[in-house]
Amino acid sequence: xxxxxATLIATTLxxxxxxxxKDSIILGMPLEPPMLDPTAGAAAAIKEVTYAxxxxxxxRINDKGEVASQLAKSWTISGDGLTYTFALQSGxxxxxxxxxxCAIVKFTxxxxxxxxxxxxxxxxxxxxxxxxxxxxxxxxxTLKRPTGGFLFNMGSGDAVMMAPNSVANNKTNPVGTGxxxxxxxxxxxxxxxxxxPAYWGPAPKIASATFRFIADPSAATAAVMAGDLDAYxxxxxxxxxxxxxTDKRFSVVLGSTQGKTIMSINNERAPFNDVRVRRALAHxxxxxxxxxxxxxTGKPIGSHFVPGNPGYIDLTGAYPYDxxxxxxxLAEAGVKPGTEMTIKLxxxxxxxxxxxxxxxxxxxxxIKAKLVPVEWAQWLDQVxxxxxxxxxxxxxxxxNDLDIYARDKYYFNYKDAxxxxxxxxxxxxxxxxxxxxxxxxxxxxxxxxxxxxxxxSLGKTGVWNAKLNGLWVNQPIFNNDLSGVFxxx
Amino acid sequence: MKPAWxxxxxxxxxxxxxxxxxxxxxxxxxxxxxxxxxDIVHKLADPSAAHWLGTDPFGRDxxxxxxxxxxxxxxxALIAVLVGxxxxxxxxxxxxxxxxxxxxxxMRFTDLAFAFPALLTxxxxxxxxxxxxxxxxxxxxxxNIPVFARxxxxxxxxxxxxxxxxxxxxxxxxxxxxxxxxVLPNISAVLLVQVTIQFALAIIADAGLAYVxxxxxxxxxxxxxxxxxxxxxxxxxxxxxxFPGAAITTAVLGLNLLGDGLRDLLDPRLSRSR
Numbered sequence: 001x002x003x004x005x006a007t008l009i010a011t012t013l014x015x016x017x018x019x020x021x022k023d024s025i026i027l028g029m030p031l032e033p034p035m036l037d038p039t040a041g042a043a044a045a046i047k048e049v050t051y052a053x054x055x056x057x058x059x060r061i062n063d064k065g066e067v068a069s070q071l072a073k074s075w076t077i078s079g080d081g082l083t084y085t086f087a088l089q090s091g092x093x094x095x096x097x098x099x100x101x102c103a104i105v106k107f108t109x110x111x112x113x114x115x116x117x118x119x120x121x122x123x124x125x126x127x128x129x130x131x132x133x134x135x136x137x138x139x140x141x142t143l144k145r146p147t148g149g150f151l152f153n154m155g156s157g158d159a160v161m162m163a164p165n166s167v168a169n170n171k172t173n174p175v176g177t178g179x180x181x182x183x184x185x186x187x188x189x190x191x192x193x194x195x196x197p198a199y200w201g202p203a204p205k206i207a208s209a210t211f212r213f214i215a216d217p218s219a220a221t222a223a224v225m226a227g228d229l230d231a232y233x234x235x236x237x238x239x240x241x242x243x244x245x246t247d248k249r250f251s252v253v254l255g256s257t258q259g260k261t262i263m264s265i266n267n268e269r270a271p272f273n274d275v276r277v278r279r280a281l282a283h284x285x286x287x288x289x290x291x292x293x294x295x296x297t298g299k300p301i302g303s304h305f306v307p308g309n310p311g312y313i314d315l316t317g318a319y320p321y322d323x324x325x326x327x328x329x330l331a332e333a334g335v336k337p338g339t340e341m342t343i344k345l346x347x348x349x350x351x352x353x354x355x356x357x358x359x360x361x362x363x364x365x366x367i368k369a370k371l372v373p374v375e376w377a378q379w380l381d382q383v384x385x386x387x388x389x390x391x392x393x394x395x396x397x398x399x400n401d402l403d404i405y406a407r408d409k410y411y412f413n414y415k416d417a418x419x420x421x422x423x424x425x426x427x428x429x430x431x432x433x434x435x436x437x438x439x440x441x442x443x444x445x446x447x448x449x450x451x452x453x454x455x456x457s458l459g460k461t462g463v464w465n466a467k468l469n470g471l472w473v474n475q476p477i478f479n480n481d482l483s484g485v486f487x488x489x
Numbered sequence: 490m491k492p493a494w495x496x497x498x499x500x501x502x503x504x505x506x507x508x509x510x511x512x513x514x515x516x517x518x519x520x521x522x523x524x525x526x527x528d529i530v531h532k533l534a535d536p537s538a539a540h541w542l543g544t545d546p547f548g549r550d551x552x553x554x555x556x557x558x559x560x561x562x563x564x565x566a567l568i569a570v571l572v573g574x575x576x577x578x579x580x581x582x583x584x585x586x587x588x589x590x591x592x593x594x595x596m597r598f599t600d601l602a603f604a605f606p607a608l609l610t611x612x613x614x615x616x617x618x619x620x621x622x623x624x625x626x627x628x629x630x631x632x633n634i635p636v637f638a639r640x641x642x643x644x645x646x647x648x649x650x651x652x653x654x655x656x657x658x659x660x661x662x663x664x665x666x667x668x669x670x671x672v673l674p675n676i677s678a679v680l681l682v683q684v685t686i687q688f689a690l691a692i693i694a695d696a697g698l699a700y701v702x703x704x705x706x707x708x709x710x711x712x713x714x715x716x717x718x719x720x721x722x723x724x725x726x727x728x729x730x731x732f733p734g735a736a737i738t739t740a741v742l743g744l745n746l747l748g749d750g751l752r753d754l755l756d757p758r759l760s761r762s763r
Contacts, residue, residue, distance in 0.1 A: 218720040237721045239546065289529035293547050357547055359708045360527035371707050373620070 022487050023207040025468065027480055028220055028232035030348050031376050032213035035171035036185065038157035039112060042120035043380060044397045044478040047157035049191050049211050051479035054095075055160035055176035058086055058105065058139070059151050065258075065399070065476030067151045071100065071161060071177060072139070081146035081430055086139040092200040095181045098163040102133035108161050109141070123403045124153040127427075146430040149400060156398075156477060179204040179483045189213065205486035215347040215376075224250070224463055231464030231471055233480055236349040238295035244463055251466045254297055255474040258399040259458025260304055261350055263343075263358065264383075264392045267451050268413040271335050272390065278450045280329035281391075282319035284365045285358055287455055289321075293357045294350055297459030303443035304402060306457040310432075311439035315447040315454075326365040337366030343391040344372045346379040350458070351393040358393070387411045395458045397478045402426070402442050405451060414451035499750025505743025513559040520553035525708040533726050542732050545715070546722060551729065554710035555736050561622060561705045562712055562740065566691035568626040570684055573633020578680065580634065581641025582673065585649060586664050595642070599635030608697060615703045625704040629694045633687050640683050644676035678755030685748035689741045696737050712737050 033045040038055060052060060058072040069075075072086035092100035111117060112125040119125070127147040132140040143150065153159060166175035174182045179201065180193040194208040212229065214220045217237035223229045224244065235241070245252050263281070271277045287300035299307055302315025330337075341362070345355040352373060359369035369391075374382065383389045389411075396404070404410050406423040422445060426438040447454075460475050470485040516524075521541065528548035536543045542551035584595035605613075611628030618624050648654065649672060657667050698704035699713025707714065712733040719729035 218717070221721055239721050239725060243724050286529075289527075293527070293529050293532065295546075353547075356707045357527055357529075360525050360547070360549075363525065369708075373702060373706070 023205070024209065025206050025230045025482065025485060026210045026212060026228065027482075028212050028214050028223060028229040028235075029480075030213070030215045030220075030234060030236050031346075032188065033191075034377055034380055036174045036182070036191070037162075037170040038160055039108075039162065040118045040171060041380075042384065043376075045376075048478050048480050050174055050176070050178075051157040051160070051477070052178060052481035052483060053180040053193060053209070054174045054178045054182055055157070055162070056178050057155050057157075057160045058088075059155035061152065061155045061399075061477045061479075063472040063474060063476070063481075065474070067155050070155070075151070082143050084141045084143070084150065086141070088137045088139060089200060090137055092177050093198055094163045094166065094177055095175045095196060095198075096163075096166055098165060098175075100161060100163075100177050101136035102131075102139045103136070104161050104163055105139040105141075106131040106133060107164050108159070111162070111167070112159070119158055121153070121156065121158040121398075121403075123407075123427075124156065124158060145428050147427065148430045148435055152400070157479065180209060183208075201483075204483050206482065209482050211480070215349075217349050227465075230468055231462070233460070233462045233464070233471060233475070235461045235463040238297065238461060241295075241461065241463075249466055251462075251464055251468075253462040253464070253471075253473050255460040255462065255472070256298075256306075256308060257397060257458045257460045257475040258306055258309075258477065259298075259395040259397040259475075260301060260306055261298065261354075261393070261395040261455045261458050262304070263453040263455060264389075264394055264412045265452050266387060266389050266391070266411075266413060267415070268387070269390060271333055271339075274333045275449060276329045276333040277335055278453070279319060280326040280333070280335075280365065281362070282450050282453045283322045283326035283329065284367070285361050285453060285455070286321040287316070290354060290357050290361075291456050294353055296350070296456060297461055298457040299459075300456050301454045303447045303454055304396070304405065304452070305439070305443050309399075311436040311443075313440050313443055315443060318447045319450065323364050330365060330367075335367075338368055339366070340368045340370055341390045342370045342372055343393065344374050344379065344383055344389045345393060346374060346383075347376055348395070350395065354393050354455075384411045387413060393455075397458065397475075399477055402439070402446075405442075405446060412452055414449070416445075416449060416451075419445050419449070496750065496753075498746045499754060502743050502746025502748070502750050505739060506747050509559055509740050509743060510563065512556050513563045516553075516556035516560050520550075520556050522550035522553045524549065524553040524557035524710050526550070526553075533722070533729075536728065543726070543728055545718065545729060546726075549710075551715075551732055554715060555712070555732055558710045558712045558715060558733065558736065559740070561699075561709060562692050562695050562737075565622055565626050565629065565695040565704065566688050569629035569633055569691045569694075570687050572626065572630025573687060574637045574680070574684060576630075577634040577637025578641045578673075581638040581643075582645055582668050584638065585642045585645035585672075586668055592642075595638060599638050602631070602635040605632075608694070608701075611694075611698050611703055620703045620706060622705040622709075625695055625698045628698070629691050632694070633691070636687060637680070637683065640679060641676065644679045645672050648672045648675045678752075681755065682748050682752040685744050685751060689744035689748070692737065692740050692744070 029048055031045040033049055034043050036050055038046045038050050056070050059067050060070040062068045071089050073089050075084055075086045077084055109125055109128055109131050112119045113122060127143045128141055129144045130142045161177060162170060179196050179199045181196045183192040183194050185191045190210050190212045192210045195204055214223055220232055221237045221240040224232055241252055244250050265272045265278055267273060300316045302318050305312050343355050345351045355371050359371055362369045383392050405414050406420045422441050429435050429438060464471055467488050469488055531544050532546055532548040534540050534544040540550050545551055580595050584592040610632055614628045615624050654667060654671055657671055695704055696713035699711040700717045704713055705711035715733035716730055722729050
């Protein structure tokens with residue numbers, strides 16, 4: 001009896017101490033990153049795991065979407081806007097002990113534009129003409145032309161610093177300068193990381209972090225309710241929010257993202273190479289109804305730009321929901337009623353559920369939509385890499401990614417010379433007023449050509465333990481910066 | 490004496506089965522609303538005169554979806570059982586007729602097939618060929634083959650020992666003719682009962698596959714997927730899960746009762762004891 005009592009007391013005490021000393025976090029994410037090198041692929045999930053935690057850039061984007069200092073403690077820009085001089089943080093070391101200095105900056109930026117680079121934002125680095133190192137802690141970057149947004153771009157996940165001796169293995173064993181050290185990746189389940197004991201900045205308050213990948217809305221809800229997850233920053237089951245709100249254990253935090261949810265169209269494939277067909281699709285989809293069906297917190301969009309950004313213009317009226325008009329346009333383009341179109345659906349709920357709604361809407365205009373659910377890796381390979389698709393539903397989450405419509409090769413195959421001309425002008429302009437005008441022209445041009453059907457901005461619904469502090473409310477860039485996260489109490 | 494509830498089984502089971510079959514057939518020509526028609530304004534409506542079983546999160550009419558779902562469930566189960574019986578019965582008959590290494594081979598094959606649960610087989614097949622109703626039929630069908638092979642072999646072995654089979658053999662009938670004319674008709678009752686049981690199991694398997702997203706693909710409704718879709722709404726609209734769940738339960742119950750009833754009616758051993 002005494003023994004049992006003693007055991008009981010010991011267990012209670014032990015559990016009590018374990019509870020008070022909580023210094024770990026388990027985060028839920030909908031998609032698993034295909035690999036862990038943010039400079040080698042477009043999947044936002046890579047950055048959601050590694051950005052600001054494992055890898056850092058010269059600058060960073062903070063939770064307000066502003067440029068802040070990181071590995072560069074300060075910088076000066078020459079009067080002509082061509083020379084950026086960065087003063088680097090001293091005493092910074094990679095997780096494997098490699099010192100960080102200007103040579104790393106030079107290596108990183110040169111690697112990003114190299115012929116064999118798979119960086120998804122090569123355009124960010126293209127304006128760089130040279131990187132010079134007058135001393136190890138000073139990096140002087142000379143541009144070919146003034147480039148608005150250069151500091152912002154260098155703060156993105158695509159511009160994080162990597163060391164030559166570890167870069168080859170970063171896809172599976174990322175080594176950066178950040179506050180967390182990669183521990184292990186259990187494929188299909190989770191990525192684990194722990195506090196970097198030799199971190200150059202203020203030590204993070206949590207000792208370890210686990211990212212778990214749960215796309216299914218019901219599974220995510222169950223995991224959150226059961227306390228298996230401490231936080232799900234992009235919660236996929238809005239229908240469960242009412243119930244979670246009434247539960248004092250959790251905080252439900254609504255915010256915004258730069259995510260543009262679109263129905264991407266393969267612009268090279270017939271009949272989608274006909275602008276009338278693309279416009280018909282835009283007319284056939286009722287965005288408000290779609291948002292309502294998905295319980296979405298975002299807003300309808302009319303171009304590849306979300307409200308709240310400087311220069312945003314409201315083009316949602318360009319293609320009002322009008323099945324009759326859609327039918328007419330389809331008839332003009334010679335698309336017969338009963339034509340089958342395939343929609344490939346990646347795992348996020350906005351795609352899987354949105355696909356069913358859109359299929360029903362397309363049925364109203366005589367299009368037979370065949371829904372093909374694909375896993376994330378398949379989507380990246382078939383749709384994103386090989387452009388093997390008719391239609392797909394996806395959220396583009398990068399801020400300021402109007403360049404994807406100006407690329408020679410991008411999965412939806414939009415190739416328009418006049419768009420590229422405006423885009424080029426926008427890139428080379430640094431006068432703010434002129435930039436605002438140009439970004440308006442870009443949005444209008446996209447709305448006019450409707451290369452993709454622009455659906456809605458992706459709202460951000462974060463659900464996390466009420467005692468957890470320091471997670472971002474808004475997601476100006478996709479990441480889960482854990483450096484400032486801590487447990488209260 | 491035959492207890493009264495036994496014939497009750499046949500009656501109740503038969504009625505339920507016929508009703509579900511009728512529902513599936515009627516859905517070919519008529520449902521209250523088109524089962525894939527989305528009406529967002531009326532989403533999550535409670536049961537009413539307009540929507541007998543209410544509407545789902547996209548405003549689709551649940552009753553129409555259940556009707557159409559019966560069609561997909563029954564067709565998957567039917568094809569699966571046909572595949573299973575079509576291949577399993579001849580295999581079992583062959584094994585019983587030949588004996589020796591043929592028998593061994595067939596039985597070891599069934600052991601092997603039993604080693605893989607139906608769901609795993611289905612996941613494997615869909616991983617190779619992509620999800621869809623066709624592959625679900627195939628997967629469940631393959632799982633059914635060893636069941637029918639074993640039942641056929643066991644029943645046939647017993648019948649082949651009977652005197653009239655020996656008489657037929659003595660009068661110079663070939664093995665094939667004996668099998669077709671004497672053995673199979675005599676085990677047809679056992680097989681028929683097995684068909685109804687496998688049919689019920691196939692409906693559950695189909696619902697399970699659809700539930701995990703490997704069966705009938707959206708937008709065409711299926712009971713299993715309706716259950717899955719209802720899951721996150723369970724606290725908001727619990728009826729959404731109740732109706733497809735009830736449909737699956739009723740169909741399976743009906744078929745099982747029918748199977749029981751048929752066995753009582755047809756099983757020669759039971760008729761002898763009467």
